[in-house]
Structure formats: C-alpha cells, structure tokens
Amino acid sequence: MFKPYTLQSRLCIAGALVLMLALPLITSDPYIMHVMVLVMIFGIFASAWNLVTGFAGLKTFGHHAFFGLGAYGSALLSMNLAISPWITLWLGGLIAAGAGFFIGTPILRIRSMAHVAIVTLGFAEIVRICIANFSSVTRGEMGLWGIPQFEGFTLPFAGPITFSPADKVSFYYLSLVLLLLMLGVIVCLMRSKTGLAMLAMRDGEDAAESLGVNLTRMKLMVFGLSAFIVGIAGAFYAHYLSILTPASVVGLDLMISIIAMVLVGGLGTFTGPLVGALVLTVLIEAMRDLESYRMLGYGLLIVLIVMYLPKGLVTLRERCFPRPQE
Amino acid sequence: AEVKIGVVGPLTGPAATSGIAMRDAYQFVADEVNAAGGIDLNGEKTTLKLIFEDSASRPEIGVSAAQKLLTRDNVDLLVGDTFASSVTIALMDVAASYGKFVMSGQPVSSEIARKVESDPKRFANFWKASWNSDAYAKAVFEAVEGLTAAGKFSPEGKKIAFVFEDTDYGKSNTEFAVPLFKEAGWSEVGHEAVPLGHSDFYPQLSKLRGAKPDVLVSIFTSVNSGVALTRQIKETGLDSLHVAIYYPLRPEFHQGVGADSEKMLWTPMLYDPVNNEKHKALFDLMESKGVAATGDHAQGYCQFAMLVDNLKRAGTYEPAKLSEAFAQTDFDCYTGRFVYDTANHTPKIGPEFLPVAVAQV
Amino acid sequence: MNLAIFLEQILNGLITGSMYALIGSGIALVYGTMKVLNLAHGELYMLGGYFTFFLTVQFGLPPYISIPLAVAIAFALGMLIEKLTIEYLIVRENWAFTTIAATLGLSIVLQNAALLIFGERFNTVPYYVQGVMAIGDIRLPWQRVLIFVVALAVIGLFTWLLKYTRLGWSIRATAQDRDAAQVVGIPVRRVYMICFGLAAALGALAAAMLAPINAISPWAGIPVLLKGFVVVVLGGLGSFPGAIAAGLLLGVVEAIGVQLTSSEWRDVISFTLMIAVIWWRPWGLFGKK
Amino acid sequence: MANVASAPLLQVDAITMIFGGIVAIDNLSLDVKQGQILALMGPNGAGKTTTFHVIAGVHKPTLGCILFQGQDITALRPDARCRAGVARTFQITQPFEQLSVAENIMVGARPYHSSMAELRKASEAYAHKVGLGDKLNTLAKGLSTGQRKRLELARAMATRPKLLLMDEVTGGVDMKSIPGLIDLVKTLRADGLTIVLIEHNMRVINELADEAVFMNRGARMVSGTPHEVATNPAVVELYLGESADHGH
Amino acid sequence: MATDSAKPMLDVQNVNVIYGNYQVLWDVSMQAHAGQVMAVLGPNGSGKSTILKAIMGLTPVRSGKVFLNGEDITNRPAHEMVARGMSMVLERRRLFTGMTVYENVMLGAYHHSVQKYAKDRLEWVESLFPIIAERRDQIAGKMSGGEQQMVAIARALMSKPQLLLMDEPYLGLTPRIVQQIADIIRKVNAEGIAVIFNEQNVKLSFGISSHGYLLESGRVMLSGTGDEMMNSDVIRRVYLGE
Numbered sequence A: 001m002f003k004p005y006t007l008q009s010r011l012c013i014a015g016a017l018v019l020m021l022a023l024p025l026i027t028s029d030p031y032i033m034h035v036m037v038l039v040m041i042f043g044i045f046a047s048a049w050n051l052v053t054g055f056a057g058l059k060t061f062g063h064h065a066f067f068g069l070g071a072y073g074s075a076l077l078s079m080n081l082a083i084s085p086w087i088t089l090w091l092g093g094l095i096a097a098g099a100g101f102f103i104g105t106p107i108l109r110i111r112s113m114a115h116v117a118i119v120t121l122g123f124a125e126i127v128r129i130c131i132a133n134f135s136s137v138t139r140g141e142m143g144l145w146g147i148p149q150f151e152g153f154t155l156p157f158a159g160p161i162t163f164s165p166a167d168k169v170s171f172y173y174l175s176l177v178l179l180l181l182m183l184g185v186i187v188c189l190m191r192s193k194t195g196l197a198m199l200a201m202r203d204g205e206d207a208a209e210s211l212g213v214n215l216t217r218m219k220l221m222v223f224g225l226s227a228f229i230v231g232i233a234g235a236f237y238a239h240y241l242s243i244l245t246p247a248s249v250v251g252l253d254l255m256i257s258i259i260a261m262v263l264v265g266g267l268g269t270f271t272g273p274l275v276g277a278l279v280l281t282v283l284i285e286a287m288r289d290l291e292s293y294r295m296l297g298y299g300l301l302i303v304l305i306v307m308y309l310p311k312g313l314v315t316l317r318e319r320c321f322p323r324p325q326e
Numbered sequence B: 001a002e003v004k005i006g007v008v009g010p011l012t013g014p015a016a017t018s019g020i021a022m023r024d025a026y027q028f029v030a031d032e033v034n035a036a037g038g039i040d041l042n043g044e045k046t047t048l049k050l051i052f053e054d055s056a057s058r059p060e061i062g063v064s065a066a067q068k069l070l071t072r073d074n075v076d077l078l079v080g081d082t083f084a085s086s087v088t089i090a091l092m093d094v095a096a097s098y099g100k101f102v103m104s105g106q107p108v109s110s111e112i113a114r115k116v117e118s119d120p121k122r123f124a125n126f127w128k129a130s131w132n133s134d135a136y137a138k139a140v141f142e143a144v145e146g147l148t149a150a151g152k153f154s155p156e157g158k159k160i161a162f163v164f165e166d167t168d169y170g171k172s173n174t175e176f177a178v179p180l181f182k183e184a185g186w187s188e189v190g191h192e193a194v195p196l197g198h199s200d201f202y203p204q205l206s207k208l209r210g211a212k213p214d215v216l217v218s219i220f221t222s223v224n225s226g227v228a229l230t231r232q233i234k235e236t237g238l239d240s241l242h243v244a245i246y247y248p249l250r251p252e253f254h255q256g257v258g259a260d261s262e263k264m265l266w267t268p269m270l271y272d273p274v275n276n277e278k279h280k281a282l283f284d285l286m287e288s289k290g291v292a293a294t295g296d297h298a299q300g301y302c303q304f305a306m307l308v309d310n311l312k313r314a315g316t317y318e319p320a321k322l323s324e325a326f327a328q329t330d331f332d333c334y335t336g337r338f339v340y341d342t343a344n345h346t347p348k349i350g351p352e353f354l355p356v357a358v359a360q361v
Numbered sequence C: 001m002n003l004a005i006f007l008e009q010i011l012n013g014l015i016t017g018s019m020y021a022l023i024g025s026g027i028a029l030v031y032g033t034m035k036v037l038n039l040a041h042g043e044l045y046m047l048g049g050y051f052t053f054f055l056t057v058q059f060g061l062p063p064y065i066s067i068p069l070a071v072a073i074a075f076a077l078g079m080l081i082e083k084l085t086i087e088y089l090i091v092r093e094n095w096a097f098t099t100i101a102a103t104l105g106l107s108i109v110l111q112n113a114a115l116l117i118f119g120e121r122f123n124t125v126p127y128y129v130q131g132v133m134a135i136g137d138i139r140l141p142w143q144r145v146l147i148f149v150v151a152l153a154v155i156g157l158f159t160w161l162l163k164y165t166r167l168g169w170s171i172r173a174t175a176q177d178r179d180a181a182q183v184v185g186i187p188v189r190r191v192y193m194i195c196f197g198l199a200a201a202l203g204a205l206a207a208a209m210l211a212p213i214n215a216i217s218p219w220a221g222i223p224v225l226l227k228g229f230v231v232v233v234l235g236g237l238g239s240f241p242g243a244i245a246a247g248l249l250l251g252v253v254e255a256i257g258v259q260l261t262s263s264e265w266r267d268v269i270s271f272t273l274m275i276a277v278i279w280w281r282p283w284g285l286f287g288k289k
Numbered sequence D: 001m002a003n004v005a006s007a008p009l010l011q012v013d014a015i016t017m018i019f020g021g022i023v024a025i026d027n028l029s030l031d032v033k034q035g036q037i038l039a040l041m042g043p044n045g046a047g048k049t050t051t052f053h054v055i056a057g058v059h060k061p062t063l064g065c066i067l068f069q070g071q072d073i074t075a076l077r078p079d080a081r082c083r084a085g086v087a088r089t090f091q092i093t094q095p096f097e098q099l100s101v102a103e104n105i106m107v108g109a110r111p112y113h114s115s116m117a118e119l120r121k122a123s124e125a126y127a128h129k130v131g132l133g134d135k136l137n138t139l140a141k142g143l144s145t146g147q148r149k150r151l152e153l154a155r156a157m158a159t160r161p162k163l164l165l166m167d168e169v170t171g172g173v174d175m176k177s178i179p180g181l182i183d184l185v186k187t188l189r190a191d192g193l194t195i196v197l198i199e200h201n202m203r204v205i206n207e208l209a210d211e212a213v214f215m216n217r218g219a220r221m222v223s224g225t226p227h228e229v230a231t232n233p234a235v236v237e238l239y240l241g242e243s244a245d246h247g248h
Numbered sequence E: 001m002a003t004d005s006a007k008p009m010l011d012v013q014n015v016n017v018i019y020g021n022y023q024v025l026w027d028v029s030m031q032a033h034a035g036q037v038m039a040v041l042g043p044n045g046s047g048k049s050t051i052l053k054a055i056m057g058l059t060p061v062r063s064g065k066v067f068l069n070g071e072d073i074t075n076r077p078a079h080e081m082v083a084r085g086m087s088m089v090l091e092r093r094r095l096f097t098g099m100t101v102y103e104n105v106m107l108g109a110y111h112h113s114v115q116k117y118a119k120d121r122l123e124w125v126e127s128l129f130p131i132i133a134e135r136r137d138q139i140a141g142k143m144s145g146g147e148q149q150m151v152a153i154a155r156a157l158m159s160k161p162q163l164l165l166m167d168e169p170y171l172g173l174t175p176r177i178v179q180q181i182a183d184i185i186r187k188v189n190a191e192g193i194a195v196i197f198n199e200q201n202v203k204l205s206f207g208i209s210s211h212g213y214l215l216e217s218g219r220v221m222l223s224g225t226g227d228e229m230m231n232s233d234v235i236r237r238v239y240l241g242e
C-alpha cells in the first residue's frame, strides 16, 4: 500500500479513468447513465465505509445515518433557506461530519467489534426514527419531494449544462468528479503517514498506542472524515433523485447493500469498494430478467463470491495470474 | 401491433404480497383483452404487452426500474408504482421528463395529488388510480357519526385513540382523521405509532385501558399487526369500538383472527366476495382462470381495466390524447365507478363513485 | 400513571423481554463461541416458524410433537448451512468479515427461497394453550405465560450446558483458540457445526413459541434480528444470563417508554438506553471487561 | 555519588498495582539515571511486565506516580509517553499482523521523516540492525517467534526514545544472534539511550546491565550489580536454582 | 537406551511445507523412538515450529509422509492425534485466554480416550506447578508470561501422551522453573514417552536430550546424538555463530 505505483497500476488507473470519461460518448442511454450514477454514489459511500472499517478497523454498521443526514440536511437547507444545492452539498457533508464526531465519542471507549457495530446501528435507527417523526419538517415517511436541482451553468466549450431528471449525462460527470475527489482524499490519506498509523491502530491498538499513535484523535478524525464523505454522497443523492424517505436513505437495507458491496469487492483495499459497487449494482439490474429468482440469485452470488474469493473480487486478478513471491 | 406497458411494483420485499397480486391481476386483464384480439389503437388491432419491474418499495430501485422501462424497453406508457407511494412520487419526475403517460396503482398518499396540483403542466399526463389518504379518515368519521345517530353506539366521553403503522400510510390517515373528530368535539387520548409488522401491543393496550377511549382506530398495511392487535384487544378486554383501516381486506386476516374480530368496523370494504354480488362475480371470473382473488387483485383488475378502457376510447397511447380520455373517464367496474377529479387527477369517492365503504363484522 | 398500570407495564415488558432474550440467545451462542456475527439468524428463526406452521397447521400435529420436530429440523438445517458455508470461511484469516458477508448473502437467499417456496402470505398458528390468566385487573393469556417460562427455562438450560458440560467446554475452548483446541483433541469442525445447529434450533424454538403471536412470513426474521443484536450486546456478548437480563430490561424499558411517551419514540428510547449503557459499561451489563 | 546534581531520567515513585485481588506491584520505587542500563529481574509473576505497563501508561497505577525527566507523567496516555520519549517492547509480541515488517517499523519512525520513501529507507535500516533484513516485505503474521521479538525491538528503536523498556527481547532469539543484539544495545547506550530490561538470560544481564533490581511478589527484594544480585543466596534459592551458571 | 531401533515411533519422511508461495520446509525427514528425547535446533525462522505443527496436523503438508507407530497420519486433523497419544505445547503459549486456569488445564484431558486420567493428572500437575492450584479461577490470559507458559505445559501433560511435542517450552521461564521442567521431561521420558522439543539454548537442550536435528532454512543440516551435535562444527557455525 505504501509502495510507489508501478507502471502497470498507473496504466490501469489511467485506463479506467479514460473509460469512465468516455463512457457517455459511447452510449448516453439514460438507463445506463442512471445505473452508473447510482454506482458512483454507492461507490463513494462504500469507499468511505471501507475507510473506517477496512482501514481503521472500526466496524460500524450505522453509516447510513450519515447518508441520511447529508441527504436530508442538504435537501432541507436548499428548500427552506433557498441556498443553492451547490453549497448545501457541502453543508450536508458537514452536518454528517458533526454527527460523526458525536457518535464517534462513545465508541472511542469500545474495543469489541460487535459493540461498535451495534452502537452505530442503534444511532442510525435513532436518526431514522427522528427523521420519520419530525414530519412537520421532513414530511416523515410521506417523503420529502420538491428538492431543488443543481443550477445549470455554461461550460466554455461544451455549452450550457443543465441538471434535470432527463440530463443523465451531466449528472454522470458531476458524480464522477465527486467520486474522483473523494477517492483522491481517501487515497492520499491512506498513502500518508496518517494512513500508516491508522492501519497500525487497526491491527493492534495497544501496540499502536505504544508507538505514539493517538487513538482518540485518529478515531475521531477518521470517523468525521468518513461521515463527511458519506454525507456528500447522500446530499448528491438527494438532489439527484429528488425524493427522500427515511426508510430508503436511512434504512438498514441500504447499509446492508453497502456492506455487501465492500465485502464482495474486497475489504481494506482501494478498488474493492468501487468494484463491489459496480458489480452488485449492475448485477441487481442485470438480473431483472430472472424476475422472482432475482434476489435469490443475488444472495447466492454474494455467498459464492465470498466463499471462492474470500478477499473479494479485487483478488481475482491475482487468482488468475499469480505473482511470484518477492 | 403491440403496445408496451411498463409496470413498476414491489415484487420482492415486505410489500411483495400486494405487488405480486397486482401483477397477476394486470396480467389477467391483459390476457383477457389479448384473447379477444386486442384493442383498436391508431387504427390497428393492438395487443397489450406488459413488462413488469421490481421496485422493492424503494424509490431508487423504482427509479432504476422506470428508467430501464422507458429507455431500454422503450415502453409506450408506464404504470407505477403499483403499491408504494414513495416510489410513485420519485418516478413521477422521471416519467414526466420523458413525456410519457403515467398512471399509479394503489398508492393513496395525498402527497401525490399535491404534487400534481403543484405543477399541473409538468404532471398533465400523470393520473392516480386510487383515492387520497383522507378518504379513509372521512369514511371512519362518518361511520362513527352514523352509528351514533342510529343509536347503536353511544360514546360517553367522546374519546378517540389511534394505533397505527409508522409509515406514510398510517401517519397520513391519522393526520386527516384527528381534525375531523376534534371538530366534532372529540378528544384524542391515544396516538401510538408502531413499526411495520409490529405484533406485541400489550404495552399500548395497557396504556389505552387507562385512557378508556370510546373508539380505537387501527391502521396497518401489515396483516400481521392487524391480527395481533385484534386478538390482543380481545385478550386484554379493552371494550372500545374498534375501527380497522385497510388490513381486514386481506384474506389472511380473517383466517388469523377467527371470531375475535366480532363487532369491529372496517374500511375500505373494497372487496367482499361473500356478501357483495359484484365482487363475487369478479372472484368467480378470476377463479375460473385459477387465480384466488384478494382485495389487491380486485383493485388491480379494475384499475387496469379502466386504463384499457381509456386507451380504447382515446384510440391511441399518445399522452395528451390519453389524458383527455382520462379526464372524461366514466368507467364502471366491479369495485365501483371511476370518475376523475380533474384538479388533482384523483378518482372521486363516494357511494356513486368509488365507495370507501365501512362494514361491521 | 397509577401503580397498577405501572406494574402491568412491567409485566408486559418482562414477557416481551423474554421473547427478545430467546431470540438473542441464538445470536449470542454463535457470536460468543464462533465470533461469527450471524446475520442470517433472523431467517433461521423465520424458517423455524414455517416448520412449526406446517407441522402444526397443515399436518395437524399437536404442538408438543410439532415443536420439538420443528426444532430438530432447524438443528439439522443449521448444521447443514454451517457445513456448506461457514466451515470453509472460518479457517481463513479474514473470517470475521467473510462470515458476515456470507451470512448476509444467506439471509437474502433464505428470504427469497422462502418467498418462492412458501409464498408471500402471512401465516399464523393457533395458541398452544387456551385461556387467559387473570390476576385482579391484569389479564394475560396463558400462551404468553408459556413463552416466558419456556424462554427462561431454555436459556437456563443453555447456561448450564455451556458452563458444565463437556460440549460446553469444547465450544468455549474452540471459540478462544482453534489451534489450541485441536491440540487438546477437540474436533473443532464438529463443534462449529453443532454450535450453529444449536443456534438455529434456538431460533426455531423462539419462532415456534412466538408463531401464535407473530405471524410467519418470509420477512419475519428482519425485525427480530435487530432486537436480538441489541439484547446480545446489552447483555455482554456470549453471556446467557446477560441475554436474559438484557432482554427483560429492554422489554421493560420499552413498555414504560410507551407508557410515558408514545409508541413512535419507543425504539429511540431503547436505543438511547443501549448506547448509554455501553458508554457506561463498554463490555455490557454482564459481560466481563 | 558522582552525579548528585542530575536528577534521574525515570523515577518510579512508590507504585502499587492491584488487579482484582492480586497485588501485582507492591510499593515499588525505581530510579533510572540517564544513560544507565537497569535490569529488572524476578521469578515469573513477580510484576516485571506490569511495571513496564505502568511506566508505558497501559495501566494507571493504583497508587504512586511516575516521573520522567522530572515531570509527572502518570496521567498521560501511552501515545503521549511515547512522544515524550518512552518506548517499550511487548513480552507477548504484538506485531501489526497485516502490515509488512518494513511497514511495522515505519509506524514507529513516523515523526522523523517527511517523505514516505525516506521513512521506508530509515525503517529498513532498523530491520537490518535486528536481523530482519531478508523479511522486509513479509507480512508480520508470518513471522516466527524469534523474528517477532526482533521486530518488537526494531519498532521501539525506531521511535528514537530517550528511555527504552525491553521485555525479554532475547527470549526465543537464536544463540547466534544474541551477541549481535547485545552489541546493538551497547551502541544504543553509547548514543545516550537509557534502558530498562527484563531478562531471564543471565549472560545478557551480566554483559549489559549496570544495575539489577530483583523483584519478588511485586516488591524490590535485592538490588545491586548483576553479580551481587546473582550471587545473593535468596535469589539463588528463589530464582536460579541449583545451576546458578545457567545461560552462560 | 533406544528400544527396538528398527521401528521408530515417529517417522517423518521428506516433508515439504509451503505457506502461500513461500516454501518453509524442504524434504525434512526425522525419526523419534519411544523413550527418546529429541531436540530440534536451528536459527530463527528455520522451520522448527513448522515441522512440529506439521507432525501434529496443524499445518498442511504439501508432500511427504508422517508415520506414527507405523500408521500414516499425514494431514490427519490435529484432534485425532490426542487419541493416538500425541500432545503438544504450542509456540507462544496459545492458552484459552478467556477461560480460567482450571478450565484450561482440564481441557488438556478433554478427549474421551484420556479423560480417565484427568483427576490423577490434575493433582500431579498441581504439585509440579503450585501456581495452578493457587490461581485456579484466574482468567488465563491475565497471568504473567511465565505463568501462562506453565499452564500451557501443564495442559499438554494432562493427556498422558506417548509423544510430547514442545515448542520452546522454556520461553519466558525463570531458570529455576526451567530446571524443574527439564526434570519433568526426564521423568516422563523415563516412563517411555518420547519428547520432541525445540529450544534455542543448545546446552539446555542437550542436558536432557539424547538426539538432535539441526534445521537451517527449512532443511535438515545435521542430525546425531547430543555429543556429536555439541561438538560439530556445523552447530558452532550455523547456530552458535562461533
């Protein structure tokens, strides 16, 4: 993880980037664009969850709270205070980060994985119920709609860019920019000394502490950052789909599918969450033809992937082309 | 020729019961129509092709489904969601931006109607096939008033309590009912929202026994909750008048509670094949093709038949023309007569339209 | 609020709590011994409910035969599932997460298999014992009393089993160090299988006891799982007496929460309680540091 | 006698540590002077490791306090003590299993290098010093007992401490490498490092320690030069047994 | 001293062990006879622990065979070994850290074929290590390093093994206890039990062992009797670094 990029990996990254940039030129089928936008939203979410769980070793099951807070926060700010979604996007992230610090504090003391999982899950349930119950503000389960879209603008060469449900391509590029930005933050962090200290904390808190790693600061930092990123993803989702219901953005279902993505893709790797988000989102769409067998097949595939590729899909390459031990 | 109709509804997840029933009912109608050679559209005999997609009751999955139907399958019109209001609200926008005609199925949320009213131009080609959430509230209120007037029921303290499912459905019903009763001098002594599928009501019932309401209104989509509440009311000996919304129309309810449902009121009496001859006719019709029809089937059947009828009258699936036909709908079906309120694209309710009937067991 | 209602609420809470405890105990068994967070426990519960339903309602067997039978089937099914999936994963190095993923996948599979096989309808089972127990103003059906008694008895039995039997020792030893357990002659693979089977049996028993109250459907397992987890964590992982106490506590807090505020805040109250407890005692109410 | 003026680098001031009913440390005081190597000896369960835990901040002592460079550090967390200059190894080794040997050491050396490449180079140098030069890219979970002990030492050294606490670092290390480790420690001392070590290997103690403290049941029993301690009849009886020459 | 030298109790033939794609053992062969104490020597990382684990069945053997009393036990699960009379002290103590000392020790006699010895043996190990009786109900993981090592050894002795594998049994123990354990090894050995152990200190090793093998980089470099080994140049060079 801390070695310089090899030529091969540079080429892979460049290739993937070019492909992502060029995709709308190949096909601008709105359905494909829509699925890809979802892939990228979930990719951001999954990467941020992987940051706390895979890299920092804090096994939380409650990150959907931050997604929901980001989404509702941004939506309500832009609706009620008439602030541009371009700004509330970041405010949504900040709200989520605040909540991240808040719930990060009690879990500082907890070392058992299951406890962290349950405490965060409980917190997310509290958030969901509160959003559902304060229906005078959030309209509760009836769903918040009428969320403003991003304002359009004019790009020097490309002409006017607009954001409406039919403009999938502009959403595609916007989400791609966000994804790259967030991913850049995560990669830079993890390849830095802070990242190293974080991995050390994951593998042994006592030893890390004895080597000068401030666990409290580290945990709060990573929790806040990850919540911020998830909050941004949530805020983008709100302005993209323009309907929010507590069950769909703070529901356990959402968290479960994110967890599945990361585990299937490969926990504790950079590409794993992205691969997982891509594969599972596309898979669940591709299996629409299986009709009532769809979810059955989906679950079965998760089990099989986990059993035969226990470190996730990202290890597939090494499976196929094993590299000699150095 | 063939007209492609995309249908989005919950085929998995906790609402799958209804979603699957809706799917079967729609297909039933389509098969009937196709067996008769189809309908005349744009001057051609046209058969109906239904393409179903799952929404799992989740907006983003529903939007994906709609997106796929509209672009991949290139459907000519869309029905969605067949059951969940939140999905309908989400895909209204998507569909509007493609300029296709959209009808929703069972969703009742008044938010949908409100959204139509908020931007009539944008949603000119969206029509709702079920009434608004306030319908039940009115029905309950009128039923209680009616019983009192007839001297069959005497509310001493005029106290009312609600136990409802913590969903859009449960909450909005309660929200509409409370002011009606309050205006008539009632006071609300219980307001208990429980999670979907909840089944242990002892704490709520203990609390209510202390509050002694005259009327207890319960609102669930999950039959499980309905059965449990009804039974536990009996067990704990709470003697309020129990008015149940929606869930008793599911056959499992009667299986589950047996005699414990005595004396309770329920609405909507959408479907009662035992006592209602029209419903019986529909039941027999579907039974002959091997479908054991439930209330969901009945609604699905009539909603879709109404859509087909409108297609026939419009002679095209072109959105503007079809919407014109919808505005003039007057379609009599087994469950009632569809006539639209053109202000909010919602079918009218009432004895002469779609009856939101109240019945006593 | 007068005293009678207060007492009645505590009683309600105790009974609900005993159900939570029964559900939590299966999760606690697997987590406490195998360190596997079994996300498919809810589905094992759900299947147990279906077995009970079919044996009792469809085949008309009396409950004292159908319930043990359903529990036995669940035991076998649990062992089979373990044999087919967990067994391969648990020997690998990153098992803590792969097992979560696998049980997550399994839960989706089982839910949808149940949907395909049993259909989407809700099914109920008649009460096993009829009649209502009345003490003064308080009325409780015997069915609920039965649940309470069974829950306490079963969890008591398991506590004893883990602490004092050879099987119990081997389960605990395997949990702590797989290699060391093998070295002293414990057949760890079989222990894992039995463990998972027992957990499935506990889930099925919970479902069988609750089937007359909670209808059975393919989705019946989901809400159950969450409450089960809360109980397990609150009570201290892997601690059976802890699971009982936490279950009862949670039940009582919920009931009183309903009494004092309204039902929509019930879960907020119980989760806040949980977080507070864990903040105060991170190892749970009864677990060890 | 010589440096009356210079206060000790580390002062363990009358600490007592009680776990449940077990008194692990019983009113123990230690003074460790700058540049000194102090050996902590004692039978199994005497409280040596616990003393290290208390100095390094893993446990807060039930009674007493710890002074480092004249400052009371009893309230500091372990990471703050590390930054203040206290490093330690673990008797029951705790490598970061998913990180490579080089990365393990890099964690310790973090504060001293701004670029990752430099950090890595510095860490590799430490690995070579303890004899792990051929295992740089092996994940720590694949290390053998002796290799783990070496890694502990390298990691602690990489924090560039003022005070190094070594808990049985040579236990499990092969005999061939022990002289090298002894030399390594000697050069560390020559660079001004102060060391407290726990050892059961008398040869290592004799070669390295300026002073030895023999603990029993949590309290200081005998102290003096290593030779004095090793020849004390009570120590022989309690600790060394018949063959007092064990380990030579 | 060796009885029936024709038929070794344990016969390891050309064992290869590979972790991932790193080969740890290369064609290792060794024999042990009943009543023999055998030392496995070698620098760190030479594969001493690995060969013991391979014999016990804790590490998969890629190729080669392990025979116990003439029976092929290659890659048989470890728990069966107890019934066949084998027992092992794992490296780095490996106790059931969350269970009590008593439970740890008693689990040593878990297997039904050895359960009958449990009571007598418990008394015996308690007399060897008084700390076991003193700390009966302490959680094993909270003991000191040396105390844990004693519990680990006691646990291995509980099953009255025929062949005892000990991986660095002296690690972290004070000299006095080391002597005590050496005495124990001698004593059990006198009852006809074979002991294979792995220890860094050559003198200590050959104080009690009759025979030894020297491993280097996963290969057997040398084997022979204690005296032969002690005086060999290879040992001096490879192992003692002299």
Ligand SMILES: Nc1ncnc2c1ncn2[C@@H]1O[C@H](COP(=O)(O)OP(=O)(O)OP(=O)(O)O)[C@@H](O)[C@H]1O
Pocket: D019, D020, D022, D023, D024, D042, D043, D044, D045, D046, D047, D048, D049, D050, D051, D091, E142, E143, E144, E145, E146, E147, E172
């Ligand atoms: N966390 C704890 N809880 C309870 N008892 C403990 C704990 N830590 C240590 N002890 C006890 O305190 C005593 C001292 O332990 P310590 O680890 O300091 O011994 P030591 O001198 O390092 O011994 P060794 O040479 O065996 O490593 C031991 O009897 C041990 O059982």
Ligand SMILES: Nc1ncnc2c1ncn2[C@@H]1O[C@H](COP(=O)(O)OP(=O)(O)OP(=O)(O)O)[C@@H](O)[C@H]1O
Pocket: D138, D141, D142, D143, D144, D145, D146, D147, D172, D174, E019, E020, E022, E024, E042, E043, E044, E045, E046, E047, E048, E049, E050, E051
């Ligand atoms: N899981 C593993 N993955 C990769 N390499 C491993 C693994 N386990 C052991 N090794 C390597 O195999 C070699 C032999 O290890 P082993 O534990 O047998 O050594 P040892 O002779 O017991 O050493 P020591 O004296 O330090 O205990 C070591 O170099 C070690 O790094």
Ligand SMILES: CC(C)C[C@H](N)C(=O)O
Pocket: B083, B084, B085, B086, B106, B107, B108, B109, B168, B169, B221, B246
């Ligand atoms: C009664 C049901 C048909 C209501 C439906 N769940 C909705 O969302 O509106």
Ligand SMILES: [Mg+2]
Pocket: D048, D049, D050, D091, E144, E145, E146
């Ligand atoms: Mg120690």
Ligand SMILES: [Mg+2]
Pocket: D144, D145, D146, E048, E049, E050, E091, E167
């Ligand atoms: Mg070793």
